[in-house]
Amino acid sequence: MDHSQSKRKPFVRPVKKSWWLKDRFYILYMLREGTSLLVAIYAVILMVGLLRLSQGEVAFNGWLAALTHPLSILLHLAVLAACAFHAKTWFALAPKAMRIFKGDELIPEKPIIMAQYIGLAGASLVVLLFVLLA
Amino acid sequence: MKRSDEPVYWLLFGAGGVMTAVLLPILVLITGILVPMSIISPEKLSYERVHAFATTWWGALILLATIALPIWHAMHRIYHGLHDVGVHTTRLHHYVCYGFAFLVSAAALTLLVQMF
Numbered sequence: 001m002d003h004s005q006s007k008r009k010p011f012v013r014p015v016k017k018s019w020w021l022k023d024r025f026y027i028l029y030m031l032r033e034g035t036s037l038l039v040a041i042y043a044v045i046l047m048v049g050l051l052r053l054s055q056g057e058v059a060f061n062g063w064l065a066a067l068t069h070p071l072s073i074l075l076h077l078a079v080l081a082a083c084a085f086h087a088k089t090w091f092a093l094a095p096k097a098m099r100i101f102k103g104d105e106l107i108p109e110k111p112i113i114m115a116q117y118i119g120l121a122g123a124s125l126v127v128l129l130f131v132l133l134a
Numbered sequence: 135m136k137r138s139d140e141p142v143y144w145l146l147f148g149a150g151g152v153m154t155a156v157l158l159p160i161l162v163l164i165t166g167i168l169v170p171m172s173i174i175s176p177e178k179l180s181y182e183r184v185h186a187f188a189t190t191w192w193g194a195l196i197l198l199a200t201i202a203l204p205i206w207h208a209m210h211r212i213y214h215g216l217h218d219v220g221v222h223t224t225r226l227h228h229y230v231c232y233g234f235a236f237l238v239s240a241a242a243l244t245l246l247v248q249m250f
Contacts, residue, residue, distance in 0.1 A: 017220055033218065036211035039154050042162060043205040047242050049165075050197065053188060054245045057181040064179060068170040076166025083162055087155035116155075124160035131164055131178050 032089045038082035041075070091116040143210050143232065150207025158204060185249070194246040202239030209235035 020026035052063035066072060094116060095109040168174040177183075187193040213231035216223050 012222075015220060020218070030218065033211055033215045036208040036215065039158070039204050040208035040212065042158065042166075043201050043208065043238060046161075046165075046197075046201050047205075047238050047245075050188070050201065050242055050245045053181070053184055054249050060181045060184070064169075064176060067166060073167055073170055076162055076170075079166060080159060080162045083154055083159045086151070087159060090151050090155040120156050120159070123156045127157065127160045128164070131174065134183075 028089075031085065035082035035086040038079045039086065042079045042083075087120060091120075143206070146203065146206035146235075147210040148207075150203035150205070150210075153199060153203040154207055157200060161200060188246060189249055191250075194250060198239070198242055198246055201242040202235075205238045206232075206235045 020030045049060075049063050052059040067076075091113050092109075095107070095112040100107045100112075164174060165179065169176050169179050188197055209231045213223065213227060216227055221227065
């Protein structure tokens, strides 16, 4: 992680910044990692909303008004796409990261992935109903 | 040898990954698209309603989790992603990335406690 103290001078093979554009697998990998930028932006937007909420009704209404700007809606569409792509890759990774055995048999990936999509649908429905009805 | 602090970040990264995958899509859709476009009445996100939610202990916990976990997740990815875009990371990159995640979550916690 920290090479600043090291006296050695390892050879660093030069790598073009566009290395990942050569291969579909790498492009999808960089897209997946790139979703984190939009996720970070959204977390900050929510944090600002919380700040405005703590400052009272006028401030909070200003935050809500800012969200109606067309550029804001465009940004949130991009965040939504990023979250959806993240979810797809995250669900696909879960059975690889956590290998669950039943006896000697590895539990197949498909039901684990499906269960997560069901969880996503259930959680979304609960949040939507809570916002609409509560 | 000094113990690695990586497991802590990885745990936050994992929890944030689940949060981002399961709860963020619907939240982005509601707060960023449906309410601003008035497809869902903006009244549903009115100051009174959101304030009442944020000042219950469980509402505050949910809000803290929806802000803190995704930011740790995202900053962990951004930190490790620096390598992929040709940056040789140093301690400074580490402090900036995780420091930012810490600041955002500490701010959220402070605001929630202060409103309580």
